[in-house]
Amino acid sequence: xxxxxxxxxxxxxxxxxxxxxxxxxxxxxxxxxxxxxxxxxxxxxxxxxxxxxxxxxxxxxxxxxxxxxxxxxxxxxxxxxxxxxxxxxxxxxxxxxxxxxxxxxxxxxxxxxxxxxxxxxxxxxxxx
Amino acid sequence: xxxxxxxxxxxxxxxxxxxxxxxxxxxxxxxxxxxxxxxxxxxxxxxxxxxxxxxxxxxxxxxxxxxxxxxxxxxxxxxxxxxxxxxxxxxxxxxxxxxxxxxxxxxxxxxxxxxxxxxxxxxxxxxxxxxxxxxxxxxxxxxxxxxxxxxxxxxxxxxxxxxxxxxxxxxxxxxxxxxxxxxxxxxxxxxxxxxxxxxxxxxxxxxxxxxxxxxxxxxxxxxxxxxxxxxxxxxxxxxxxxxxxxxxxxxxxxxxxxxxxxxxxxxxxxxxxxxxxxxxxxxxxxxxxxxxxxxxxxxxxxxxxxxxxxxxxxxxxxxxxxxxxxxxxxxxxxxxxxxxxxxxxxxxxxxxxxxxxxxxxx
Numbered sequence: 304x305x306x307x308x309x310x311x312x313x314x315x316x317x318x319x320x321x322x323x324x325x326x327x328x329x330x331x332x333x334x335x336x337x338x339x340x341x342x343x344x345x346x347x348x349x350x351x352x353x354x355x356x357x358x359x360x361x362x363x364x365x366x367x368x369x370x371x372x373x374x375x376x377x378x379x380x381x382x383x384x385x386x387x388x389x390x391x392x393x394x395x396x397x398x399x400x401x402x403x404x405x406x407x408x409x410x411x412x413x414x415x416x417x418x419x420x421x422x423x424x425x426x427x428x429x430x431x
Numbered sequence: 432x433x434x435x436x437x438x439x440x441x442x443x444x445x446x447x448x449x450x451x452x453x454x455x456x457x458x459x460x461x462x463x464x465x466x467x468x469x470x471x472x473x474x475x476x477x478x479x480x481x482x483x484x485x486x487x488x489x490x491x492x493x494x495x496x497x498x499x500x501x502x503x504x505x506x507x508x509x510x511x512x513x514x515x516x517x518x519x520x521x522x523x524x525x526x527x528x529x530x531x532x533x534x535x536x537x538x539x540x541x542x543x544x545x546x547x548x549x550x551x552x553x554x555x556x557x558x559x560x561x562x563x564x565x566x567x568x569x570x571x572x573x574x575x576x577x578x579x580x581x582x583x584x585x586x587x588x589x590x591x592x593x594x595x596x597x598x599x600x601x602x603x604x605x606x607x608x609x610x611x612x613x614x615x616x617x618x619x620x621x622x623x624x625x626x627x628x629x630x631x632x633x634x635x636x637x638x639x640x641x642x643x644x645x646x647x648x649x650x651x652x653x654x655x656x657x658x659x660x661x662x663x664x665x666x667x668x669x670x671x672x673x674x675x676x677x678x679x680x681x682x683x684x685x686x687x688x689x690x691x692x693x694x695x696x697x698x699x700x701x702x703x704x705x706x707x708x709x710x711x712x713x714x715x716x717x718x719x720x721x722x723x724x725x726x727x728x729x730x731x732x733x734x735x736x737x738x739x740x741x742x743x744x745x746x747x748x749x750x751x752x753x754x755x756x757x758x759x760x761x762x763x764x765x766x767x768x769x770x771x772x773x774x775x776x777x778x779x780x781x782x783x784x785x786x787x788x789x790x791x792x793x
Contacts, residue, residue: 326467407487409494416487418485425671427660428653428673429686431656431703
């Protein structure tokens with residue numbers, strides 16, 4: 304059956320069916336986008352400037368330069384930690400691995416946050 | 432002729448039946464399409480599920496996190512950005528370490544001239560004086576000349592003589608503000624005001640005001656340990672706040688207790704925030720304005736009331752006053768609080784007994 308014959312045999316009903324199928328496909332995309340959970344991303348800011356947005360799924364080591372020197376961040380197995388920092392107190396390193404929330408290094412102005420993930424179910428914020 | 436008519440009649444009948452079938456199909460498809468359109472309209476009109484949106488930034492030399500509940504990501508992000516911008520603006524006014532800030536301008540003019548100040552600065556100074564009066568001067572923003580003698584990173588403790596000399600510049604009664612003229616003046620040359628004990632709470636309050644103005648009906652603003660919560664979470668529950676354990680050994684015992692808050696603020700002052708240990712003694716940043724030395728009667732003080740500006744400043748003042756006087760101040764002011772004294776004993780106001788869930792006694 305050549306294309307000409309095929310086209311001539313298409314009825315109005317076929318055309319409407321095709322139109323409906325296309326509409327259904329698009330609504331499927333929208334539905335998936337709305338319903339399925341989104342992936343997690345790691346945002347790294349230095350001095351208020353966003354320098355990296357990375358998926359937490361990919362294992363990697365990232366180094367960023369702050370006012371005091373280099374901060375090294377390791378992303379592994381859906382969590383992250385700071386492994387090297389030029390700050391005095393090394394609080395960012397002592398915080399260890401995190402799976403949600405943020406690690407902040409005030410002296411080197413580095414802020415690492417894990418976004419799009421449901422916040423800790425224990426508390427919404429900590430005072431002190 | 433008769434036959435010819437018969438043939439013609441039968442072919443006409445088959446064309447009509449085909450047209451009829453097509454019409455039926457079109458009718459079914461049209462019906463399906465109408466149903467689809469109706470369902471799409473219902474879905475589009477249905478109120479979207481509320482979600483928690485959150486953004487953190489380093490501002491006021493600390494970590495600031497603004498959280499907002501909204502059914503629109505776009506609206507939530509706009510409101511959160513506006514709230515962060517408000518905190519950034521206040522940081523430019525109130526930062527002790529920035530030579531360009533309004534507070535530095537007042538400090539540079541100490542003993543020289545009266546300074547015209549912004550409404551925000553006037554509010555902060557006015558409330559600082561109110562807290563000073565209600566804490567017998569334990570909270571005092573004129574502590575600047577003494578706090579600058581300490582270096583908590585380099586573990587530098589000043590000489591007694593130097594502390595004594597600089598203490599003569601510390602007195603909140605020498606900070607004069609004129610609300611009608613919108614002015615501030617430090618009476619003595621050498622005086623310095625440091626708003627670090629009140630500015631974060633004030634910023635949290637102002638950020639919440641911005642969120643509300645932008646249509647956010649529930650959220651949380653945390654400027655370091657100064658937290659203001661409003662409304663309820665999407666699950667209908669209040670915001671759960673953890674109170675840090677002043678003597679935590681690791682992540683497991685990091686939180687001492689939790690409390691659920693709605694339309695309330697909480698702040699904690701602790702001797703573990705900026706400190707160093709020298710000759711077995713803990714030197715921390717919460718200095719007694721009468722002695723110039725770190726206050727020793729408490730490990731941590733958490734205050735709960737409706738305004739973060741008060742929880743912030745009273746947490747500092749009551750930490751310095753100690754548990755006994757501190758509990759009396761809380762009763763007088765009608766505030767709630769949790770005080771961990773120097774021995775680790777927990778003192779708690781009657782109103783929140785049973786509402787604070789303790790995980791482990793520090």
